[in-house]
Amino acid sequence: xxxxxxxKDIAKKSGVSISTVSRVINKTYPVRKEVAEKVQQTIQELxxxxxxxxxxxxxxxxSTIGLIIPDISNPFFASLVKGAESYLSKKGYSLIICxxxxxxxxxxxxxxxxxxxxxxxxxxxxxxxxxxxxxxxxIDMLPVVFMDxxxxxxxxxxxxxxxxxxxxxxxxxxxxxxxxxxxYISGNKDTLSAGxxxxxxxxxxxxxxxxxYRIYQAQYDYESGYKAIKAMDCGKGYDAxxxxxxxxxxxxxxxxxxxxxxxxxxxxxxxxxxIMFSRMFSxxxxxxxxxxxxxxxxxxxxxxxxxxxxKKIKNxxxxxxxLVIRESTMIRSDCSRQKD
Amino acid sequence: xxxxxxxKDIAKKSGVSISTVSRVINKTYPVRKEVAEKVQQTIQELxxxxxxxxxxxxxxxxSTIGLIIPDISNPFFASLVKGAESYLSKKGYSLIICxxxxxxxxxxxxxxxxxxxxxxxxxxxxxxxxxxxxxxxxIDMLPVVFMDxxxxxxxxxxxxxxxxxxxxxxxxxxxxxxxxxxxYISGNKDTLSAGxxxxxxxxxxxxxxxxxYRIYQAQYDYESGYKAIKAMDCGKGYDAxxxxxxxxxxxxxxxxxxxxxxxxxxxxxxxxxxIMFSRMFSxxxxxxxxxxxxxxxxxxxxxxxxxxxxKKIKNxxxxxxxLVIRESTMIRSDCSRQKD
DNA sequence: CTGTTAGCGCATTCAG
DNA sequence: CTGAATGCGCTAACAG
Numbered sequence: 001x002x003x004x005x006x007x008k009d010i011a012k013k014s015g016v017s018i019s020t021v022s023r024v025i026n027k028t029y030p031v032r033k034e035v036a037e038k039v040q041q042t043i044q045e046l047x048x049x050x051x052x053x054x055x056x057x058x059x060x061x062x063s064t065i066g067l068i069i070p071d072i073s074n075p076f077f078a079s080l081v082k083g084a085e086s087y088l089s090k091k092g093y094s095l096i097i098c099x100x101x102x103x104x105x106x107x108x109x110x111x112x113x114x115x116x117x118x119x120x121x122x123x124x125x126x127x128x129x130x131x132x133x134x135x136x137x138x139i140d141m142l143p144v145v146f147m148d149x150x151x152x153x154x155x156x157x158x159x160x161x162x163x164x165x166x167x168x169x170x171x172x173x174x175x176x177x178x179x180x181x182x183x184y185i186s187g188n189k190d191t192l193s194a195g196x197x198x199x200x201x202x203x204x205x206x207x208x209x210x211x212x213y214r215i216y217q218a219q220y221d222y223e224s225g226y227k228a229i230k231a232m233d234c235g236k237g238y239d240a241x242x243x244x245x246x247x248x249x250x251x252x253x254x255x256x257x258x259x260x261x262x263x264x265x266x267x268x269x270x271x272x273x274x275i276m277f278s279r280m281f282s283x284x285x286x287x288x289x290x291x292x293x294x295x296x297x298x299x300x301x302x303x304x305x306x307x308x309x310x311k312k313i314k315n316x317x318x319x320x321x322x323l324v325i326r327e328s329t330m331i332r333s334d335c336s337r338q339k340d
Numbered sequence: 341x342x343x344x345x346x347x348k349d350i351a352k353k354s355g356v357s358i359s360t361v362s363r364v365i366n367k368t369y370p371v372r373k374e375v376a377e378k379v380q381q382t383i384q385e386l387x388x389x390x391x392x393x394x395x396x397x398x399x400x401x402x403s404t405i406g407l408i409i410p411d412i413s414n415p416f417f418a419s420l421v422k423g424a425e426s427y428l429s430k431k432g433y434s435l436i437i438c439x440x441x442x443x444x445x446x447x448x449x450x451x452x453x454x455x456x457x458x459x460x461x462x463x464x465x466x467x468x469x470x471x472x473x474x475x476x477x478x479i480d481m482l483p484v485v486f487m488d489x490x491x492x493x494x495x496x497x498x499x500x501x502x503x504x505x506x507x508x509x510x511x512x513x514x515x516x517x518x519x520x521x522x523x524y525i526s527g528n529k530d531t532l533s534a535g536x537x538x539x540x541x542x543x544x545x546x547x548x549x550x551x552x553y554r555i556y557q558a559q560y561d562y563e564s565g566y567k568a569i570k571a572m573d574c575g576k577g578y579d580a581x582x583x584x585x586x587x588x589x590x591x592x593x594x595x596x597x598x599x600x601x602x603x604x605x606x607x608x609x610x611x612x613x614x615i616m617f618s619r620m621f622s623x624x625x626x627x628x629x630x631x632x633x634x635x636x637x638x639x640x641x642x643x644x645x646x647x648x649x650x651k652k653i654k655n656x657x658x659x660x661x662x663l664v665i666r667e668s669t670m671i672r673s674d675c676s677r678q679k680d
Numbered sequence: 681c682t683g684t685t686a687g688c689g690c691a692t693t694c695a696g
Numbered sequence: 697c698t699g700a701a702t703g704c705g706c707t708a709a710c711a712g
Contacts, residue, residue, distance in 0.1 A: 006705055017683045022707060032681065052456040054705035057397050057688050064436070064457070073422040073616075073633075075415060082413040085439055089450075094457065096404070097437045099425055110429075116392040117404070117434065222620075250620050276413075280562075280590050282622025293413075346689055357699045362691060372697065394689035397704050 005046050014042045025050060056118065064094045065303065066114035067123040069147075070102045074221075075275045076245070076292060077125065080147055083296025084123055091304055093120070100126050102188070108133045115142065121303045125149050127190055143306040147299045149192045150316065157306060158316040159299040163193045163272075166288040166321030167200035170270055171242065173323055175204075178332040179239040179268060181212035185228050185252065187220035187244030194220075194244055197272065201242065212238070220244060225251025234259045235267050239332055246271035246278045246287055253283070253328065268329035283327035291319050345386050354382045365390060396458065404434045405643065406454035407463040409487075410442045414561075415615045416585070416632060417465065420487055423636025424463055431644055433460070440466050442528070448473045455482065461643045465489050467530060483646040487639045489532045490656065497646065498656040499639040503533045503612075506628040506661030507540035510610055511582065513663055515544075518672040519579040519608060521552035525568050525592065527560035527584030534560075534584055537612065541582065552578070560584060565591025574599045575607050579672055586611035586618045586627055593623070593668065608669035623667035631659050 007025075011018040016035060023029045024039045031039075042048075056062045065088055069077040085095050096119065098110040104127050111134065114122065121143040124134070138144060139156055150158035174182075184201045187194040198215065205213050216232060218224040225248030234256055235241050243249040249271035253263050263269050263283055271278055274289035298317055347365075351358040356375060363369045364376045365383075382388075396402045405428055409417040425435050436459065438450040444467050451474065454462065461483040464474070478484060479496055490498035514522075524541045527534040538555065545553050556572065558564040565588030574596055575581050583589040589611035593603050603609050603623055611618060614629035638657055 008705080018706080019684080019708085020682060023682085026707080028707085030681065035682085049452065049456050051397075051458065051705050053393065053397050053402065053458045054688090055707075057393050057690090057705080058707045060688080062393065071422070072412070072425065073415070073418045075413070075418070078413045078415070078418045081437070082411070082439065085412065085437065089438065094436045094438070094453065096434045097421070097425065098429065098434070099422065112389065113434065116389050118391065118393045254620060277617045277620075280594060280617075281620065348689080358690080359692075359700080360698060363698085366691080368691080370697065375698090391689050394704090395691075397689080397706090398691050400704080 005048050007048075007050070010039065010042050010046055010048050013046065014039045060118070061120055062118050063092055064096060064117070064119050065121050065123060065300070066096050066098065066111075066117075066119040068098045068100050068107060068110055068114075069125045070100055072097065072099055074247070075277065076247075076273055079275070079292040080125065080296040080299075083293035083298075084147075084300040085296075087297040087300040088304075091300075093300075093304070102127065104131055107131055111138055121145070121307050123147055123299050123303060130190060143303055145299045145303040145306070147295055157302055159295050159302060159319070160192070160316065161290045161295060161319040161321050163196035163321070164200045166290070166323075167197040167242075167272070168204060169321070169323045170272075170286075170288050171201065171204040173325065174240055174242070174268070174270070174329065175208055177268075177329065179329075180210065181238045181240070182210060182214070183229075183232060183235050183238050183241045184213065184215045185218050185225060185241065185243045185248055186215060187218065187248065189217055191220075197244060214238075218244070218248060220247060222247045222251040222254075224248060226255045228252065229255045230259075234261050238267060240268040240270065240329070242270050244272060246273045246275050246285060249285055249287070249328070250277075250281060253281070253285075264328055264330040268332070270329060274324050278324075279326065281328075285324075286326045286329040287324050289322045289324050291321075294319060345388050347388075347390065350379065350382050350386055350388050353386065354379045400458070401460055402458050403432055404436060404457070404459050405461050405463060405640070406436050406438065406451075406457075406459040408438045408440050408447060408450055408454075409465045410440055412437065412439055414587070415617070416587075416613055419615070419632040420465065420636040420639075423633035423638075424487075424640040425636075427637040427640040428644070431640075433640075433644070442467065444471055447471060451478055461485070461647050463487055463639055463643060470530060483643055485639045485643040485646070488635055497642055499635050499642060499659070500532070500656065501630045501635060501659040501661050503536035503661070504540045506630070506663075507537040507582075507612070508544060509661070509663045510612075510626075510628050511541065511544040513665065514580055514582070514608070514610070514669065515548055517608075517669065519669075520550065521578045521580070522550060522554070523569075523572060523575055523578050523581045524553065524555045525558050525565060525581065525583045525588050526555060527558065527588065529557055531560075537584060554578075558584070558588060560587060562587045562591040562594075564588060566595045568592065569595045570599075574601050578607060580608040580610065580669070582610050584612060586613045586615050586625060589625055589627070589668070590617075590621060593621070593625075603668055604670040608672070610669060614664050618664075619666065621668075625664075626666045626669040627664050629662045629664050631661075634659060 007018050007021050011021045023031050024036045100107045107126050125147045146158035186198050216228050218228045229252045271285045271287035274287045278285040347358050347361050351361045363371050364379045440447045447466050465487045486498040526538050556568050558568045569592045611625045611627035614627045618625040
């Protein structure tokens with residue numbers, strides 16, 4: 001009997017019309033106090049909850065945000081999601097999470113599903129620069145905020161951290177610590193972050209007139225780092241390995257350990273991101289801290305602002321990064337250099 | 341103009357009624373081939389996508405699953421979610437993710453929101469045993485599968501891994517490796533997994549007639565492990581520290597490192613879960629591997645089965661665990677024991 | 681302040 | 697096989 005109780009039931013039982021009930025629930029118009037109380041009471045009695053689905057059909061708003069990331073099991077994205085979810089939840093929004101596994105076709109499929117479900121907005125981290133569908137259609141039929149990655153050429157909204165200067169700070173520190181030859185292992189090259197960091201590296205070697213360096217194209221994961229350094233004779237002859245992110249650095253260090261190369265004594269290794277484990281890693285990782293959680297929460301904040309103001313304030317926020325020096329690097333002297 | 345295109349538009353443009361369109365979309369009834377083709381064609385032309393929201397209002401099914409976990413930024417839960425999401429996505433379902441932060445009040449709030457949004461089912465990891473609301477109401481008005489944690493006394497559906505035997509295997513191994521005195525650091529005691537593991541430990545010390553042991557109540561996180569071992573004089577005088585999960589073990593090892601205690605030479609430390617970082621940790625962690633991803637995907641599979649068969653097959657799946665021996669433990673000889 | 685009414689977009693009887 | 701009509705539960709004019 002307590003089955004499917006609707007606004008109608010509580011209207012009847014309260015002796016008012018359904019619109020009055022709607023009004024006391026949504027506080028859209030004034031209702032006589034006694035009536036309001038009576039209604040509230042029967043709502044309690046019947047344990048009624050409005051059907052948000054029906055409400056959404058009418059209003060066109062679902063209070064639901066879609067979020068697309070490559071992989072939730074990557075701690076970087078997990079923090080991003082946490083930041084977004086925590087903000088959204090506080091504001092009464094829910095989050096539908098989708099893993100794209102870096103696959104553009106899958107991204108497109110997911111976006112279409114999300115669109116059909118009538119989300120109010122989209123938080124996106126993926127292959128933005130190449131996804132024509134997103135770039136040409138989605139972006140102006142739905143509020144979208146790009147997290148961590150962004151269109152370079154389009155005027156979408158985004159929240160990033162300043163990878164270029166973060167990497168430059170790191171490199172300048174390494175230079176000051178007497179490192180003169182570098183291997184640079186880049187993450188997925190179609191991402192903005194990898195582009196910025198690589199650019200910083202290129203500018204750095206040019207400015208400091210570094211002669212011995214090498215850029216290796218890899219992916220943002222552990223295995224990729226492991227393979228990369230193995231493919232480069234375990235960095236023999238170089239002072240430092242600069243990695244595109246922490247996961248790559250983990251892989252590099254593990255490979256080096258396995259080959260009997262000591263980090264940092266034989267060679268220094270750096271990461272990027274400062275995910276939770278980097279301080280527990282052994283040696284603890286010298287890296288650049290990105291405010292990952294904040295990127296997530298600021299993205300959510302920005303998205304809600306766009307949704308609620310219903311205006312297209314297309315712009316971005318760029319958060320600062322912070323150099324974190326730990327045990328995986330050391331101040332080099334000539335005698336601590338590897339021989340060729 | 342290409343604004344808000346509905347089933348009506350495509351009906352008009354195809355020269356048929358909306359019911360016919362609905363039929364070709366859902367293939368619920370046969371439609372003349374030519375007509376069907378014509379309709380399909382104009383669907384393409386107008387780039388029409390059915391409004392899932394409206395559909396849901398009618399059918400009562402949303403193809404959306406709610407998921408509640410304590411904290412997505414914990415790698416354990418991230419893997420769980422990945423497993424569930426990946427299965428659900430393949431089956432055409434979406435996932436709404438909510439972080440409860442272990443707060444029962446928050447859990448209840450989230451469940452109510454999810455209920456209002458008309459999810460088709462719920463995947464739950466949280467304080468099941470104490471949440472009356474969940475236990476008494478939700479569980480029989482909505483398909484629910486408990487992941488990793490479960491009601492001990494209720495006949496709900498669940499997917500777990502066998503913590504009791506996993507822990508027992510680990511302890512027996514340690515005994516075989518000549519460890520004779522133990523500190524046991526438990527995770528959140530209101531969870532089933534902690535209960536099972538602690539029970540295994542209790543049974544173990546009884547059976548092996550271990551005289552020197554200590555059980556310490558903590559939480560399933562890094563800080564908790566760090567503090568716990570500090571509070572116990574860095575385990576002085578004990579052969580091994582058995583931790584409720586890997587995160588606790590990380591904290592313990594870090595604290596020990598900071599105090600100059602060598603793991604495993606002075607004392608062995610074990611974890612539980614085998615999250616991704618445990619093999620990269622230094623020393624790499626001896627632990628018990630839970631099939632976390634599988635717990636997630638099996639839970640999702642079970643939930644969909646319940647939803648689609650619409651029957652209440654309340655039962656559980658218990659997956660096996662596997663001992664993983666790494667560097668944080670060693671085979672002890674008398675001279676490698678710490679003095680009291 | 682309050683009740684009546686008309687849809688939101690779609691699936692589904694019920695007649696053809 | 698197909699069209700017309702009904703209503704899912706709710707909000708938002710529109711009249712009182």
